[in-house]
Amino acid sequence: MQTLAKRTLYLIGLITLVLAFFIGRLGFDYNFENFFPTQDKDLDFFLSYREAFENDNDFLLIGIQNREGIFQQEFLQRLDTVTRQLDSLSLTRQVLSITNLKNPIIGPLGVLQPPALRINEPGYYAADSASLYANPAVRGTLVAQNTPAVAILVNHQLQISKRKADSLMQQVAQILAPHPFDAVHLAGKVRAQSVYVEKMQVELALFAAASVVLVVIFLTLAYRSAWGVAVPILVVILTVVWVLGIMGATGKKLDVMMVLLPTIMFVVGMSDVVHILTKYIEELRNGLPKQQALRLTLKEIGLATFLTSLTTAIGFLTLLTANILPIRDFGLYVAIGVFAAFVLAFTVMPAVLALMKTPKVVHRSQNRLLWVGSLRRLFLWVVRRRYAVLVFYGGILILSGWGISRLQSNTFLLEDIGENDPLKQDVYFFDEHFGGNKPFEMAILVQDSSRSVWDPEVLAEIQKMETYLQQQYGVGTLASPLLLVKGVNRALNGGDVEQFRLPESPQAYRRIESYLRRLEGTQAAVPLSAQKGQLGRMSGRMPDWGSQLSREKNAALDSFMLHAIRRDLVSFQLTGTSVLVDRNAEYITRNMLEGLGIAFGVIALIIGLLYRSWRMTLIALVPNIIPLLMIAGIMGWAGIYLKASTSIIFTIAFGIAVDDTIHFLSKLKLELNKGRSLLYAIKHTYLFTGKAIIITSTILAGGFLTLLLSSFGSTFYTGLLVSLTLIFAVIADLSLLPVLLLLFLPKKNSGKDAA
Structure with a gap:
């Protein structure tokens, strides 16, 4: 034995x-996508949607508070320095901040792109700040409405690996370290993964x-x-x-x-x-x-x-x-x-x-x-x-x-993170002041093959949907073909923020049509249309209110689409990582x-x-x-x-x-x-x-x-x-x-x- x-x-x-x-x-x-349900039709649709556009959670949000107010020259200069350094990183695709926003104006001599905020000219702060807060694409997205804080949106490399994500977080920390901001909040997949x-x-x-x-x-x-x-x-x-x-x-x-x-x-x-x-x-x-x-x-x-x-x-x-x-x-x-x-x-x-x-x-x-x-x-x-x-x-x-x-x-x-965890507190900060941290994605499916997402009647339906989503559903500012059309219309009207809307006449729409086609081919950072305009993207952020409340909101959304949207012209489908979770x-x-x-x-x-x-x-x-x-x-x-x-x-x-x-x-x-x-x-x-x-x-x-x-x-x-x-x-x-x-x-x- x-x-x-x-x-x-x-x-x-x-x-x-x-x-x-x-x-x-x-x-x-910690691959967030591993928790998606397998053998699911929504997952199949999202994968094809992602091929046409991009992943919806490849971003990092940086919230920065300044208790004395954000329109202070020293603070804005520091914010601009951080924005430029972030934009120079090899792992970032696009960085958006109030310090690098442009206010394009289309005139007889071509396209002018003056800054939306003249950082080094404090005398213009009052006018520039009023213009920024009046812009619905900026208010609640890059500037908070009810607290002195700004946000920097960093769109980083798609499907970033764990090693690169750690490198990006380390570089972001090094960029922020020299600046004595009152408070800094970080949220996004790379932060959560870390x-x-x-x-x-x-x-x-x-x-x-x-x-x-x-x-x-x-x-x-x-x-x-x-x-x-x-x-x-x-x-x-x-x-x-x-x-x-x-x-x-x-x-x-x-x-x-x-x-x-x-x-x-x-x-x-x-x-x-x-x-x-x-x-x-x-x-x-x-x-x-x-x-x-x-x-x-x-x-x-x-x-x-x-x-x-x-x-x-x-x-x-x-x-x-x-x-x-x-x-x-x-x-x-x-x-x-x-x-x-x-x-x-x-x-x-x-x-x-x-x-x-x-x-x-x-x-x-x-x-x-x-x-x-x-x-x-x-x-x-x-x-x-x-x-x-x-x-x-x-x-x-x-x-x-x-x-x-x-x-x-x-x-x-x-759901696994405790209420007092710094990551959870940062997420709550963005939920309260910047429209949320949870990605929102909706596909725009044009039903008429003779039309596209740039068609005036289709854009009118998109506007009805966006109004419902922002006022009833609870989504923050949305990026969609509608946003691009409104931006061009504003640029053609001297940069007047009041003209950030759909053109009122066919003649006015024809004025911007050529610019739309030109801009459509330059949307490398945030694409908004695909399949020759038959597929569109509506992208934003929302608070993480849980799947239970989401089911109730989605039921009401389905009812709205059934009764208010011209389904013979266009249909909408929720998609993205949030839907799959x-x-x-x-x-x-x-x-x-x-x-x-x-x-x-x-x-x-x-x-x-x-x-x-x-x-x-x-x-x-x-x-x-x-x-x-x-x-x-x-x-x-x-x-x-x-x-x-x-x-x-x-x-x-x-x-x-x-x-x-x-x-x-x-x-x-x-x-x-x-x-x-x-x-x-x-x-x-x-x-x-x-x-x-x-x-x-x-x-x-x-x-x-x-x-x-x-x-x-x-x-x-x-x-x-x-x-x-x-x-x-x-x-x-x-x-x-x-x-x-x-x-x-x-x-x-x-x-x-x-x-």
Whole structure:
């Protein structure tokens, strides 16, 4: 046996070295687009729309406050310096600021482009500021209406990589550093990406450290020996190395979901090794030699542990039904990790124990009597009040149902960031003073092939739509073909801001038509039309009010388009990253129910095949479904939204929580097969599995509670709600499960029925 143990360890060591090599390829990633729903018609439309124009979130907003007022010469000179330096960067395509705006005038001598703001001539500040505030394309976009602040819009390189994004943020920081502005606010994809990746790096180390500390404390209290701590820790660390190595080998990067993986592996992997070690020590205390104790341990708990690993993996694999790639990847790699933990627990641990000297074990009869006595009293209390227990859970179901009726789905762009985080505060600043940070995109689809977006009648429909969007929907200033037409009309009328509108007559429109065609070919920075004018772009920004309110606004928008827009002439379609993020909320409930349905079905099939009893299958599922309903009810009562990050909790928790039920029923089956009465078999099972159920559930719940240290909302709620689910599940296993077995399992021939 020792030779086999050594060979096993050599093989495991070799595999570990290879996988450890691939860990070096791991990187951190926060690609916003990974969270778009896949296989979606809106995504397909957006991808083709983006090919015609550009990505809608490739921008950086810089908000700068000056408490003494923005029309101060020193402040404007500093602002101009910053604007010019930003515009000179290789990663920027276009930089817009009040200091580089032009007021074009088209006259007999050609096109003149005097500055909209004469920075070095303070005597003109009053007139220039009045003109800027009167311009709807500038007011609320580059100058705030209700606070002394300006914004710089930086359109950067399209589809910028993480490395270039970091470089751009560093260059922006260097440009801003020498200037003592009162306050500077930054928002945009590159800023969010930088913040997320930095937090993920910190939290990965934090969770790993917290998991190790938790496991060491538990093992020390449970086994009070160096080998009782070192051997399980070795197995769990190897599990983490294997999973991370597999991720590196397959090119998967660490994202906001994958940061949870080491913690889950530590917690779930520890469950297997604890069952092995506890059974091994028990057999040593019974006087068996080391080798015989190991064989008996692997024989008696091997099947049950395999089934619990299988059900846990199934819980994670059901996440493959999700329409969001990071959630699917998370489910797949954690499921792989669960099986890796099982393989390592049943290879490395027996091999190490076989090579070690027989450890000294202490017979703690007093401790055992304390557990047995407490569990006996609890069992008798439950049995004597069996109908009261049913009434109690009936009340729980009613309250949970009431809470579930209040459960709502809602999604935000930065839902994982805390309210007091500087990034979130900067986003709120732009939402309040500059029309928002969330991209808004609408496609203009000309229905008449003889017309284009530059046609006067089409432009009139676009103006109706823009008026509705700004006054009713809540979008800020919009860039569209209409904006360009109004700008040319103003330029043809001496730069008069009052002429920033559509031409009033066909003659006036013909005056600007030639300029429109010329300008259309020079829209490299912000293209507004494509497909020979048959496709137009309407682009702006809006506050992030969540997918729930967006659904209401979109329904009202659909009604407006149905009754107010000439659909034979032009149609409009919402698109862009914001629409795709909001679509996630529509898929969440369906994906969650599909995943749970699959998990219920597969686990019910496993239990049915194992026990060959439909009654036992139903009895096993009920104590694990009720905790899920309780959590959903709590979420409804507490106002916790059902979203991508919280929807995964149910399938994860179910797959893990059912493990205790399987261990309980496995022991019960052995007792019934010995010909014992149902009541005695349940009592004996209760006394000798209750301790293991409580301890393993405590480890699992405690491990997930370490996620409360996270600053990410999704991670925090995953830790809290999964922990609560596991606690509720162990309570149900110790109170409701015995009652259901007594009431609904046949008293006669119960051993045959359960066999």
